[in-house]
Amino acid sequence: MQSTGEKKFDTLEQVLPAGTTDAELATLVEMFDIDRDQAIEDFVNAIRKKLERYLNSGIDQIGRHETNRITGQTLKGEITGAVLVNHDIKVRWRHYLSGWPTELEFVHQTADGGHRDPSRGEVKPGVSDYESRYQRLVDPELWSVAVAKHKGLWGKDPEVLDVDDSNSDDTKRSMAAKTQKANIAKMNVAAEHAKNISLKNQHDMEQAKAAAKNLAPKPLIDTSTMLDTD
Numbered sequence: 001m002q003s004t005g006e007k008k009f010d011t012l013e014q015v016l017p018a019g020t021t022d023a024e025l026a027t028l029v030e031m032f033d034i035d036r037d038q039a040i041e042d043f044v045n046a047i048r049k050k051l052e053r054y055l056n057s058g059i060d061q062i063g064r065h066e067t068n069r070i071t072g073q074t075l076k077g078e079i080t081g082a083v084l085v086n087h088d089i090k091v092r093w094r095h096y097l098s099g100w101p102t103e104l105e106f107v108h109q110t111a112d113g114g115h116r117d118p119s120r121g122e123v124k125p126g127v128s129d130y131e132s133r134y135q136r137l138v139d140p141e142l143w144s145v146a147v148a149k150h151k152g153l154w155g156k157d158p159e160v161l162d163v164d165d166s167n168s169d170d171t172k173r174s175m176a177a178k179t180q181k182a183n184i185a186k187m188n189v190a191a192e193h194a195k196n197i198s199l200k201n202q203h204d205m206e207q208a209k210a211a212a213k214n215l216a217p218k219p220l221i222d223t224s225t226m227l228d229t230d
Contacts, residue, residue: 050141053139053141053142054142054145057138057139057142057146058089058106058136059138059142059145059146059149060149061089062089062090062091062106062146062149062150062153063088063089063153064086064087064088064089064153065086065087065088065089066084066085066086066087067084067085067087068082068083068084068085069082069083069085070082071083085110085111086110086111087108087109087110088107088108088109088110088111089106089107089108089109090106090107090109090150090154090158090159091104091105091106091107091138091146091147091150091158092104092105092107092135092158092159092160092161093158093159093160093161094161094163095160095161095162095163096163096165096173096177097162097163097164097165097166097177097180097181098165098166098168098173098174098176098177098180099176099180100165100173100176103137103138104137104138104140104143104146104147104158105135105136105137105138106135106136106137106138107135108135164177164181165177166178166181
């Protein structure tokens with residue numbers, strides 16, 4: 001049995017101009033092929049699922065969210081004082097000492113943005129700052145979207161947090177981190193030793209210059225005290 005695409009091709013062969021190229025014919029056949037309809041449907045479904053993952057990821061919440069926390073209220077319900085609370089959502093890279101793959105996490109920071117006077121609308125600077133301990137990770141397929149949203153709203157790239165995972169429950173990961181810590185410690189000791197040697201060499205050089213200056217031969221006759229006989 002002929003496919004729908006093949007039947008359409010037979011028809012097009014009779015009605016299209018003789019100058020139609022193979023590429024044009026192939027494009028037309030593909031357009032009428034029922035398999036292509038399935039491919040388009042699969043593509044649309046894939047886009048729909050990715051959009052759902054984005055909407056459920058929390059990326060669209062990146063930014064600053066302001067709320068008011070009431071700090072004073074009369075018996076009649078009149079507000080006499082409130083605190084402006086800033087809830088900031090950002091993303092941050094996590095770099096692990098063990099070499100574990102880098103991760104991107106959400107960072108939730110809550111701070112008192114200031115004490116608001118409802119009658120005058122004035123805001124005084126706040127003092128407290130709090131960052132939630134649990135940070136949700138961003139799906140790797142959405143990293144570029146999350147970073148772009150963060151940079152667009154906060155005006156800079158995400159911060160980088162260096163994580164010491166030497167106490168990880170994963171034995172191999174923990175050992176890798178401990179080995180890396182030991183190597184870094186050795187490198188720091190070697191760098192400090194090289195710095196001390198450099199400083200000592202510099203000191204010895206300065207002392208040698210001073211000694212050479214003191215040992216330089218002096219003129220036998222002090223010409224500065226000679227009188228002009230002319």
